[in-house]
Amino acid sequence: MNEAITSPSSSPLPSTPANRHELALNQSQSFNLSEIIFKVYNQAVCHSFDALEHIVVCIGFYAILCLIVYILIFRKWATLWNRNATNVRFPNTCKRVLFITAHPDDESMFFGPTIVSLTKRPDCHVYILCLSNGNHGKLGHQRQRELWDACKILQIPAENITLVNATLLPDDPTVTWKPQIIAKQILKQVHSLDIDTIITFDRDGVSHHANHCAIFYSSISIYVANLLHEGCRLFTLDSVNVCRKYSFLFDLLLSMTLSNTWCIVGLTDFCRIQKAMRAHHSQMVWFRRLYIIFSRYMIINTLREIQLSDAELEMQIDSLQKSN
Numbered sequence: 001m002n003e004a005i006t007s008p009s010s011s012p013l014p015s016t017p018a019n020r021h022e023l024a025l026n027q028s029q030s031f032n033l034s035e036i037i038f039k040v041y042n043q044a045v046c047h048s049f050d051a052l053e054h055i056v057v058c059i060g061f062y063a064i065l066c067l068i069v070y071i072l073i074f075r076k077w078a079t080l081w082n083r084n085a086t087n088v089r090f091p092n093t094c095k096r097v098l099f100i101t102a103h104p105d106d107e108s109m110f111f112g113p114t115i116v117s118l119t120k121r122p123d124c125h126v127y128i129l130c131l132s133n134g135n136h137g138k139l140g141h142q143r144q145r146e147l148w149d150a151c152k153i154l155q156i157p158a159e160n161i162t163l164v165n166a167t168l169l170p171d172d173p174t175v176t177w178k179p180q181i182i183a184k185q186i187l188k189q190v191h192s193l194d195i196d197t198i199i200t201f202d203r204d205g206v207s208h209h210a211n212h213c214a215i216f217y218s219s220i221s222i223y224v225a226n227l228l229h230e231g232c233r234l235f236t237l238d239s240v241n242v243c244r245k246y247s248f249l250f251d252l253l254l255s256m257t258l259s260n261t262w263c264i265v266g267l268t269d270f271c272r273i274q275k276a277m278r279a280h281h282s283q284m285v286w287f288r289r290l291y292i293i294f295s296r297y298m299i300i301n302t303l304r305e306i307q308l309s310d311a312e313l314e315m316q317i318d319s320l321q322k323s324n
């Protein structure tokens with residue numbers, strides 16, 4: 001007698017009450033699992049939206065607070081448009097101030113609020129030492145004219161501007177500017193103009209441009225070597241991260257909290273600094289047009305006075321980085 005041989009797995013379960021119960025149990029377990037996954041997914045989405053909502057509310061609250069503080073430091077909204085509206089926390093004893101920049105346009109792009117604030121002081125003389133003529137795109141002559149035009153808008157007298165055109169200091173981020181060459185130019189200006197305050201870039205040079213950073217290291221080296229006048233002070237412009245850099249006046253609270261030396265300008269001066277930057281026609285590519293709208297350097301500058309111990313530490317860090 002032939003019997004059909006079938007594998008146990010392929011044979012359908014006999015429809016007994018016990019098997020029916022097992023099948024129902026399996027179906028119920030798989031349903032529960034998918035339900036749990038769905039619930040977890042839903043909760044994750046809900047929590048993400050909640051977190052996002054909280055972040056948006058916090059940012060909105062912070063932005064409104066910045067706006068209120070900005071209006072309050074100028075006392076009222078109408079004052080913001082006043083030509084003399086500035087909020088400055090910078091020593092009154094600084095009377096002959098030298099800004100050291102690397103390229104024509106640095107003065108407007110980065111130092112505008114400090115320059116505008118100090119030129120308003122009747123007993124303060126502002127000088128510019130620009131260490132290259134910005135000849136990177138073979139536009140040296142044009143950029144030279146643009147520097148004078150921009151400084152006129154910033155109310156710096158033409159005779160207070162010095163532009164260095166030296167082959168050893170080219171406008172080129174790939175060329176290392178020798179500290180001795182920079183130091184020679186700085187010392188020449190400091191001593192001939194009887195400068196009591198130097199303002200320049202910090203270690204990161206705002207944009208990490210090698211020429212900006214080179215000025216900082218050269219400045220601190222002459223400071224440490226005690227080659228400046230007795231009492232000559234050195235200030236550097238704070239570099240901030242990219243979020244703060246493009247947060248316009250909404251960097252106000254952080255700036256005022258983290259620094260104790262600052263220059264904040266009103267809206268009229270903000271427009272004037274933008275105009276000075278626009279005088280650098282050759283540099284007004286699309287991203288710089290965005291920069292002059294959103295950059296906090298158009299409305300806020302925070303500075304740090306360099307002490308001898310800071311300068312020595314910076315030089316040690318620099319020599320360690322070079323040796324590694």
Ligand SMILES: [Zn+2]
Pocket residue numbers: 102103106209212
């Ligand atoms: Zn520059």
